[in-house]
Structure formats: structure tokens, C-alpha cells
């Protein structure tokens with residue numbers, strides 16, 4: 230099968246890509262770091278005798294998702310599995326955080342993910358088969374003071390994912406959401422979370438998140454929450470008021 234993974238140059242996306250490589254799938258790897266993608270593609274092509282294609286793509290820019298789709302088509306490739314993994318966060322009070330960074334986050338986490346889901350998803354619907362995995366976060370279950378736009382973007386991903394799965398299951402297309410909690414990757418630094426408590430209470434390894442995800446996603450699971458604590462927190466979100474939830478999140482990720 231042909232598997233397109235965005236944000237495949239590091240973290241959870243790279244670990245997922247490796248698992249698909251080990252199983253012999255054809256990989257379409259997208260991210261901004263072309264050199265890193267090339268290195269990974271060469272290593273996996275050699276090690277696992279697979280076909281790989283790399284796509285340099287900055288999905289925080291308007292039009293980038295359509296450009297990526299056009300490049301995939303230009304190579305004559307179809308996509309059986311789409312993993313919308315690329316995403317960023319940003320820590321800080323909403324009145325102080327950088328507007329441009331948040332505009333780019335919305336473009337990456339929301340707009341590009343939506344566009345790729347539509348462009349590749351409608352071909353899957355036509356083919357009556359295919360799978361999409363949208364990487365959200367446990368943040369999707371809560372309002373997120375001090376990371377307001379990030380939490381809101383992941384709530385969007387959760388809602389879109391559940392709606393598309395409802396529409397497309399009858400057409401043979403699975404749309405699943407991945408909801409990881411804090412995970413050791415490049416995310417913390419990129420989100421400027423150094424002064425936050427969020428990553429001080431233990432994290433999962435990206436490799437472990439990817440292993441659980443690969444098995445559950447390929448088995449058809451629609452809501453994938455790796456890790457016991459993350460499962461409990463997501464369930465607990467339904468039992469408390471939104472105001473209490475916002476207060477708890479604020480405390481959890483306040484400055485050290």
C-alpha cells in the first residue's frame with residue numbers, strides 16, 4: 230500500500246513511517262527538512278527494500294496542501310493511507326503570543342489537514358477503500374489556557390475526524406484520530422514549552438506511541454489514545470465542567 234505521512238522527518242511521524250517501512254509499504258514522506266527525509270528514505274529503501282518518495286513541503290503556507298497533492302499526482306502515485314501528522318504548538322498567554330506563528334499553526338494544524346483529507350479522501354471514497362489518520366492530541370478534549378490556539382486546533386481535528394468517519398465509513402473509508410499526551414519529540418522546543426510544567430510530569434516515547442498507534446489504526450480503531458494516564462484524562466474530561474477543565478489545564482501547564 231502507498232502511505233503518505235506528513236511530518237515524517239522526526240518525532241511520532243518518523244516512528245510511524247519506520248513501522249510502515251518495516252512492513253514493506255511504499256512511503257510518501259513530506260516535511261520541510263528535505264535532507265532529513267532523503268536520509269531516512271535512503272536508509273529505509275536499502276534496509277527494507279521498499280519504494281520511497283520525498284516531498285519538501287511547508288504546510289504552514291497557503292496553497293501548500295494542494296501543491297503537495299499535485300506533486301503526488303504528477304508522480305502517478307495514489308494514496309491508500311494518509312497520515313496527517315505534521316503539527317506545531319505554541320505556549321504563552323494569548324495576548325502575548327505571536328500572531329504570525331498562530332496563523333501558521335492554524336494553516337498547518339487545521340487548513341492543510343482539512344485540504345489533504347478532502348483531496349485524497351474523495352479519491353478513497355471513489356475507490357471505496359482507504360484510511361486516514363489525523364494526529365490530534367489529548368488537548369482535543371479540553372480548553373487550553375496558555376496554549377489556547379493549539380488546544381482549539383486539536384478540538385477541530387477531533388470534530389472533523391469524527392464527522393468524516395461517520396460520512397465515509399459507509400464508503401469503505403476509515404478516518405481515525407490519534408490523541409497522544411506529552412511525548413518526547415521536537416514538539417516541546419518548537420512550542421516554546423521550556424518554562425511550562427507540562428512536560429515535567431513524565432512523557433511517553435515517540436516509538437511507543439507509534440507502535441500502539443500502528444496496531445490499533447491498522448485494526449480499524451477510530452479513537453486511539455496511547456497510555457493509561459492519557460486514557461483516564463480524556464475520559465475524565467466528560468465528567469467535569471469546561472470551566473473546571475480549563476482551570477486544571479492551566480495548573481498543569483503553568484510556568485514552573
Ligand SMILES: NC(=O)c1ccc[n+]([C@@H]2O[C@H](COP(=O)([O-])OP(=O)(O)OC[C@H]3O[C@@H](n4cnc5c(N)ncnc54)[C@H](OP(=O)(O)O)[C@@H]3O)[C@@H](O)[C@H]2O)c1
Nearest residue numbers: 236238239240241261262288289316366411412414415416
Ligand atoms: N509531542 C507531543 O507531546 C505531542 C502530544 C500530542 C500531540 N502531538 C502531535 O503529534 C504530531 C507530531 O508531533 P511530534 O510530537 O512528533 O513533533 P515533532 O518532533 O516536532 O515533529 C513534527 C513534524 O512535523 C513537521 N512539521 C512541522 N512544521 C511543519 C510544516 N510547516 N510543514 C510541514 N511539516 C512540518 C516536522 O518536520 P520539519 O520540521 O522537517 O518540517 C516534523 O517532522 C503533531 O501534530 C503534534 O501536535 C504531539
